[in-house]
Amino acid sequence: MSADITGSAEASETSVSFREALRFWAKLGFISFGGPAGQIAIMHRELVELKHWISEERFLHALNFCMLLPGPEAQQLATYIGWLKHGTRGGIAAGVLFVLPGxxxxxxxxxxxxxxxxxxxxxxxxxxxxxxxxxxxxxxxxxxxxxxxxxxxxxxxxxxxxxxxxxxxxxxxxxxxxxxxxxxxxxxxxxxxxxxxxxxxxxxxxxxxxxxxxxxxxxxxxxxxxxxxxxxxxxxxxxxxxxxxxxxxxxxxxxxxxxxxxxxxxxxxxxxxxxxxxxxxxxxxxxxxxxxxxxxxxxxxxxxxxxxxxxxxxxxxxxxxxxxxxxxxxxxxxxxxxxxxxxxxxxxxxxxxxxxxxxxxxxxxxxxxxxxxxxxxxxxxxxxxxxxxxxxxxxxxxxxxxxxxxxxxxxxxxxxxxxxxxxxxxxxxxxxxxxxxxxxxxxxxx
Incomplete structure (x- = not known):
């Protein structure tokens, strides 16, 4: 599944192993204070500015989509980005680990x-x-x-x-x-x-x-x-x-x-x-x-x-x-x-x-x-x-x-x-x- 999702990713986006992604999503679950605004800001800083896992344009594209949905937009944004990088298993890992510590x-x-x-x-x-x-x-x-x-x-x-x-x-x-x-x-x-x-x-x-x-x-x-x-x-x-x-x-x-x-x-x-x-x-x-x-x-x-x-x-x-x-x-x-x-x-x-x-x-x-x-x-x-x-x-x-x-x-x-x-x-x-x-x-x- 991930091939058809990641195939259009921009050249500036950095590839990441599933194990490394797991470590980040687990960490995010423990530091995601500040409500949705703070959580989205943390993901933007870590994934766009520091790690370059996802481009600014694509991050905003995903965020706009999540804002249209019922439910917690920050958790859905994490799920979307995890899915974007590693398909269904990546989305499940990101979404679950975002919620589990809390x-x-x-x-x-x-x-x-x-x-x-x-x-x-x-x-x-x-x-x-x-x-x-x-x-x-x-x-x-x-x-x-x-x-x-x-x-x-x-x-x-x-x-x-x-x-x-x-x-x-x-x-x-x-x-x-x-x-x-x-x-x-x-x-x-x-x-x-x-x-x-x-x-x-x-x-x-x-x-x-x-x-x-x-x-x-x-x-x-x-x-x-x-x-x-x-x-x-x-x-x-x-x-x-x-x-x-x-x-x-x-x-x-x-x-x-x-x-x-x-x-x-x-x-x-x-x-x-x-x-x-x-x-x-x-x-x-x-x-x-x-x-x-x-x-x-x-x-x-x-x-x-x-x-x-x-x-x-x-x-x-x-x-x-x-x-x-x-x-x-x-x-x-x-x-x-x-x-x-x-x-x-x-x-x-x-x-x-x-x-x-x-x-x-x-x-x-x-x-x-x-x-x-x-x-x-x-x-x-x-x-x-x-x-x-x-x-x-x-x-x-x-x-x-x-x-x-x-x-x-x-x-x-x-x-x-x-x-x-x-x-x-x-x-x-x-x-x-x-x-x-x-x-x-x-x-x-x-």
Whole structure:
């Protein structure tokens, strides 16, 4: 397979042995801090500037393709480059090693969390991290908003998406679908309204199209791997067990997670906390804080959610065993589809990227994501800064309202200081989180 992929590589690209590539992908899995932007920057520096494994043009070409896909773009970019250099085995190695260290660490943290999170020093550290996460999410709103909201139309879509999810509890997949339809419609009837949003097709490269036989093999293998754990769970535990519900829910998330982890977390929080009641709002906040401080894709916070959901509804298993099964299952159904998108779609990327209608649809989806992340910021803010939050319902609306008397001034101070450090001082995120954890330990760890 690798011959038809690498045959068009530019002369400036350096060949590399599979063993050397394995060493790099393993290393990357341990140093991939900083969210998708930091992870992509690390790969660009190492693979383009230092090692010359891939040209600047081809790197950007691959990145643009991965940005069109649901799921974590940094992990998919690693999978794509691994596939480009060594075919299917290279893509599997790169994608798995990018996720594996973070998965193991998050799973270990999940076990420690359910055993020791009520210990004073641990509570203090988690308190500080929880407040700092609010600043991290606000910084994500600002960063993505600057890129996505380029004209009045995109601002309107972002505003409607925010109102839909915050006020009317519209499901995130419905918002993504509506935004995509709006993008297609605007491209068809009012293209001048979104001309600044739709990205122009990038430089083309000759890439051999996959044969129908190969496409069928990829579909059969990946879908079988994706569905096998769910079929086993269904046959043994039935359709209503928490593991089956988690598998189906996070499989759906794998298909609609356009816009990165922050966008989907709003919907996950909405469903996992208030819908399925797998974990508390406080657990969700602390899970995100923990995921921010570990390597790997931020979407690995879903591993934490899967662990706690199964741990809290463990029968007929021991709670820790159930939690481990939930963590593995959630991670499996989240990332197996990523390999399907890359192995199936990469040979056709030129045709996809030349379709301006698709670019217009994705531009509107990205705009909607800004509104969804703003909802996430407010949701986090309410639960991080106030001890009591009530829900008001009426006229088809559902709005969360804080009790002003329950405000935690220490949390407000940590969140404000973190926001200044991130947005004004451009301080490294890990440094901000470490300082916040230390402050929380001092204030609440006694």
């Amino acid at each position: 998965f193991l660490l998050i799973t270990l943290i999940s076990v420690l969390y359910v055993k020791f999170h009520s210990v004073g020093p641990v509570e203090g550290i988690l308190f500080g991290l929880k407040a700092a996460v609010l600043a991290v999410v606000i910084e994500a709103v600002v960063r993505i908003g600057r890129r996505a909201l380029r004209n009045r139309c995109s601002w309107i879509v972002a505003g409607l998406a925010f109102l839909g999810i915050f006020v009317f509890a519209v499901p995130f997949p419905a918002i993504v679908f509506a935004a995509a339809i709006a993008g297609f419609a605007l491209h068809r009837w009012r293209p001048q309204w979104i001309a600044a949003d739709a990205s122009a097709p990038g430089p083309t490269m000759p890439v051999a199209l996959a044969s129908p036989g190969r496409t069928l093999r990829v579909l059969v293998v990946c879908i079988t791997l994706w569905a096998a754990p769910l079929l086993i769970i269904y046959s043994v535990l039935g359709s209503s067990h928490v593991l089956m519900l988690e598998g189906l829910f996070f499989s759906k998330m794998a298909v609609v997670t356009f816009g990165g982890a922050y966008a989907v977390l709003a919907y996950v929080a909405q469903e996992a906390v208030t819908g399925y009641r797998w974990l508390s709002a406080d657990d969700m906040l602390q899970g995100l804080a923990l995921a921010e401080t570990t390597p790997g894709p931020l979407i690995l916070v879903l591993t934490f959610v899967g662990f706690l959901g199964a741990f809290n509804h463990a029968a007929p298993f021991d709670p820790i065993v159930a939690g481990l099964l939930g963590a593995f299952l959630t991670t499996w159904v989240t990332f197996v589809p990523c390999f399907l998108w890359i192995f199936l779609g990469a040979p056709h990327i030129e045709g996809l990227r030349r379709r301006r209608a698709l670019s217009s649809a994705l531009a509107m989806v990205t705009a909607a994501v800004v509104g969804v992340i703003l909802n996430l910021a407010i949701w986090f803010g309410l639960h991080a800064l106030f001890g009591s939050v009530r829900t008001w319902k009426g006229f088809g609306m559902t709005v969360a309202l804080p009790d002003a008397a329950s405000v935690d001034l220490a949390a407000v101070a940590i969140a404000a200081a973190s926001a200044v450090a991130l947005l004004r001082l451009r301080a490294p995120m890990l440094l901000v989180l470490a300082a916040s954890a230390g402050t929380g330990l001092i204030l609440k760890g006694g």
